[in-house]
Amino acid sequence: MYEVPGEHRPGCRDVRVLTLAMLAVIAPLIGAVAIIAGGIAASIWLFTIHPALALIPVALIVAAIVIYARWEQIRYRPPGL
Numbered sequence: 001m002y003e004v005p006g007e008h009r010p011g012c013r014d015v016r017v018l019t020l021a022m023l024a025v026i027a028p029l030i031g032a033v034a035i036i037a038g039g040i041a042a043s044i045w046l047f048t049i050h051p052a053l054a055l056i057p058v059a060l061i062v063a064a065i066v067i068y069a070r071w072e073q074i075r076y077r078p079p080g081l
């Protein structure tokens with residue numbers, strides 16, 4: 001096969017850029033799944049100790065959702081309010 005002047009063949013740098021772009025998309029999702037699985041495991045473990053302790057991970061999840069909602073309200077406030 002012949003090479004056209006001015007064109008480059010894909011090499012290690014291109015593979016590295018594509019790999020990093022793919023990991024930038026996938027890594028947060030894998031992290032979220034790991035955190036959710038850890039929360040479920042912690043909830044089950046705490047439930048085996050005492051049923052009331054199983055509410056601790058639930059309270060943490062609710063607090064995280066409330067904090068995120070407040071942050072979104074402040075960050076994306078509609079104009080005129």
